[in-house]
Amino acid sequence: MEQALKPADRLLHALADNRIAIEAVTPEIDGGRFPAKAAVGEVVVVEADIFSDGHDLIDAALLTRRKGDKAWSETPMRLYENDRWRASFVPVENTTYEYTVIAWRDLFRSWRSDVSKKKNAGQDVTSELKEGLHILKKALSESDRLDPERRARLQRVTEDIARLADPAQQFSVLMGEDLLGLMTAGGPRSNLSYYLRLLDLFVDRKRAAFSSWYELMPRSQSGDPARHGTFDDVIAQLPYVRDLGFDVLYFPPIHPIGKTNRKGRNNSLTARADDPGSPYAIGSEEGGHKAIHPELGTFEDFHRLVKAAAEHGLEIALDFAIQCSPDHPWIKEHPEWFDWRPDGTIRFAENPPKKYEDIVNVHFYRDAIPGLWHELRDTVLFWVEHGVKIFRVDNPHTKPLPFWEWMIAEVRRRHPDTIFLAEAFTRPKMMKRLAKVGFTQSYSYFTWRNNKAELTEYLTELTTEECRHFMRVNFFTNTPDINPFYLQNSGRAGFQVRLFLAATLATNYGIYSGYELCEAAAMPGKEEYLDSEKYEIRAWDWDRPGHIKDDVRRLNAWRRAHPALQQFTNLKFYNAYNDNILYYGKYTDDLSDFLLFAVNLDPLNAQGAQFEVPLWEFGLPDDAPIMAEDLVVDRRFTWQGKMQRVWLNPSERTYAAWRLISPQERLT
């Protein structure tokens, strides 16, 4: 029949397909231009508006598969409001998946619903029974979805009905639940319609979505400011980091450091002979991005460190910073990768009128394609071969977006478990675009969101707006570049507050070494550290008084123990009637892990508040009792009713955390 059609009629048949409208699919990033993201084991929810002409009942399904596979897995979608349908699935492999949506008219269910209405209205349905039988016969002859066992059952039922003389008996069999199940599972799909877009979902390994970072400067790990730290010194420090509960250990660049225009202490323009220079001035006659700074050790030492870290449950993350010192070997070997001025000099990095004399930037276009692009990709692959799968990328927003899209895809094609963290602090749309083109994690504005309104607004955006499908923030409390004003003026309590926020609001978070010691000494008037490790070797007393290592251990332990803290978009803000107290919950879908957090954002004064225990989430009335567990002191108690009070004193502890115990759990 199809063969006999004229071309114009074939076109019309093709246009007539897809009778069911399928639109507004989520996630769908920029019309399918970019993949959405998920992690292995995460529940991925797909929604769509689905509707058709007329009154017939429709049904829909989500199709998913690993990209490259032939067979689709099918998950039924369910209508949940105003023509909006929803299904979820759990990807199990660290690779790219694809998904789309199908829908069809369900003739049998439509018939069943109509007949039932007519019967209830007292109308004669004799003719309708014949139609029902007709649909069953059609299913037997047309459907390719009936397995032999179901086909046999359907055949039997159909024959039984045909044999029955009594319309009432026919009606009763035709309306049976068993037959409905058979027809839903195997009946024909009338006007089967496709969304006509295959959408990509990049599924990362779990650490992409849940990680706790600790950043340190390897050269400061000798315990002696006069001696350059080595990889072996870092190995000695591993038990300390692991004891704090982290799982990613991240180093700023470990490559040879340039000497030309080397920066001195506190970012001064002239270095003394013994100043080590900034590790971000990468490259010297000793090598570039594929070399190790000799004072840190050898590749052998590095391999030993990677292995020892793994034995401590720690994964090493390296910095990928593309700029070069003026001594970088590339400059001589590949002058075509740089921007030369008409006067024959090379252009230093600058953001006029600011100048960065110790580094030059590569030029990504003109004759730098393909050489530079290949070299940069190969640099990342080089470190992957040396055991590193996590890269914190320096200032990606000052390098071309197409480069990142290409490079990350190239690396992940070979090593899908590679993680890239974008260190971009720039305008919102650029930060989101970097996440879209492939960055696994993203630094965020968290560092500058201090008060209740700011935090609520920002976290609501991150957890509910479209970016939740592709951007995973990593909340760093501080970095070698950012000594936040809030911490400079808050004392120990402020460090507890910001740690608590980062570790409970975000699934990915990090601290930069010294944070646990409440290090806050700043360059006056700037958000920069005094005597920064970026320009000199420091030694630290890891037990110095006033530290908050207990808090760090506690929060990391909670994060490991509680599934609710391993999801990002499950955040809900609740009412606490004091603008200094931020109060929120995170819980798993089944309510089995229901956590509540309260934190006093005012590091200087005790604050109290009435707050609402969200009894309604358990379907309980406002005056019900509920058992709770204080996570800090590991004690159970009962709250009677919705309104409760909390008092948070910075001189004691600035935060509280509870787990609500559902009445069901209590009974078991």
Add this chain to the structure above:
Amino acid sequence: MEQALKPADRLLHALADNRIAIEAVTPEIDGGRFPAKAAVGEVVVVEADIFSDGHDLIDAALLTRRKGDKAWSETPMRLYENDRWRASFVPVENTTYEYTVIAWRDLFRSWRSDVSKKKNAGQDVTSELKEGLHILKKALSESDRLDPERRARLQRVTEDIARLADPAQQFSVLMGEDLLGLMTAGGPRSNLSYYLRLLDLFVDRKRAAFSSWYELMPRSQSGDPARHGTFDDVIAQLPYVRDLGFDVLYFPPIHPIGKTNRKGRNNSLTARADDPGSPYAIGSEEGGHKAIHPELGTFEDFHRLVKAAAEHGLEIALDFAIQCSPDHPWIKEHPEWFDWRPDGTIRFAENPPKKYEDIVNVHFYRDAIPGLWHELRDTVLFWVEHGVKIFRVDNPHTKPLPFWEWMIAEVRRRHPDTIFLAEAFTRPKMMKRLAKVGFTQSYSYFTWRNNKAELTEYLTELTTEECRHFMRVNFFTNTPDINPFYLQNSGRAGFQVRLFLAATLATNYGIYSGYELCEAAAMPGKEEYLDSEKYEIRAWDWDRPGHIKDDVRRLNAWRRAHPALQQFTNLKFYNAYNDNILYYGKYTDDLSDFLLFAVNLDPLNAQGAQFEVPLWEFGLPDDAPIMAEDLVVDRRFTWQGKMQRVWLNPSERTYAAWRLISPQERLT
């Protein structure tokens, strides 16, 4: 050079293109799946998020052309907030346009900005001047955007600068506005990037976006309920309709009416011998959708009517209702277009348990493709050839969406000036989808939006949300099917209120004959007319006491005279401190036509309110005086300050309308 590249490198070059991110283009309907809409002469605003890596300045342009043309027209885009750019253009032809966005790095402007910052910081810019000269030379050698005159000027300036010995003089020429203009107009576009999607814009003729409809039943125009009205009776009525100020005259179906199961008066199941039947029961032995009901007249009469209407400034709109009476010739000629039951009977239209015994629906699939689809398209084309370009489509949401998309495209390919009004009162997403697939105008929920909150919310959605790009509502106050409860209980004032709302809130609006007479007699408890013209011939006294023809004339005159009333999305709600008084403004971009409207939604009681005169829209302080014109009494006066009072008494007039006169206009 390009030729010499290896395939892999060519791919990399291609990937490296489009360095500038261009995203979130509006309008863009469903990722470009559907066209946006505009009308000839309307300002079309296109926006996009545009940004790039690094600090260089970028620039962008909107490209537009008639689909099929080769050359693009280019309109500069302007940054207006947070990486969001905007441009507008005015399409001049009733056809499909396409548009996209390009962006590039502006090397010269970037250089100019950097040098200026360095100079201001007291830095030496000697080397930068050389770079500037270099950019000019590059422009001369590379740019294909310089016309001969500009090239000559640039050549002259470049040579002048090279000759100048004094860096200060060089600086001054290089920074000159004249050179900037030259380089902006003709300089090279570095990293020229494309959005990579061509988006469609269907440009309708003006009436698609601005029309005033009057609906009447031709058979009720004889003035005698015992005599079937004719097209000649309608011709006699044309001066009346034109005097009211309408420009579209719309008839329910004019085709032969079936006799089988014909409905009697007031929708009764049995018709008396002289009952004319519902015009929606289309088709008898006298013909179907391409025939005229003999009692109305002949094709010759119809042609005379179309011509006479045009002479009165009125355009005829016909109904396109696909259902058939059981007597329709198609049933015998094309049984494959209908749904036959196993018992050999044809299925009547039904929405169980409701039945519509006088009509049957066609079946659009199976063997009805292509025959039925072609016949329906050809039916529309048939009436187009008989002078009709506007079709009100009955219940499109019960026919397949792909059919509409195909049929409307087929008709508009031949006659782009055809207008289709979708008579769908159904769920929101279906109503929007019908607009997306091609309907020119759409009936709306206006008929059931009565109070201030409802009207504000609904109009805000329509004028600000995405649907504004593709859905043009037509606010009918009433239809033969809808005698709204509000009007049944409101008296004459209610008719004024709803007329005023429809005519000032929407650019497309309509009334069904009798509205101007305040006809409200209803079937008890239903939103249906008593003794409906759908089932019997009526005669009307067009001057019967209590009519509101003066209001109709006035509102239609305002609509013709005021450009602000010919735009839809320029609506703004302002504050009037009484929930019974809806108060809003509409104005042209240049403020030359600034209208304010206040209406008392309570038809039974006088209401007063303080309201805010939007002085701020003119940049005036809250206590400034402003001259205004009362549109009803055509009188000028001065308001002193922002807060004013209005009093609207249903027994006098329920509405007020003013034009604010900008201080500029007053001076001229």
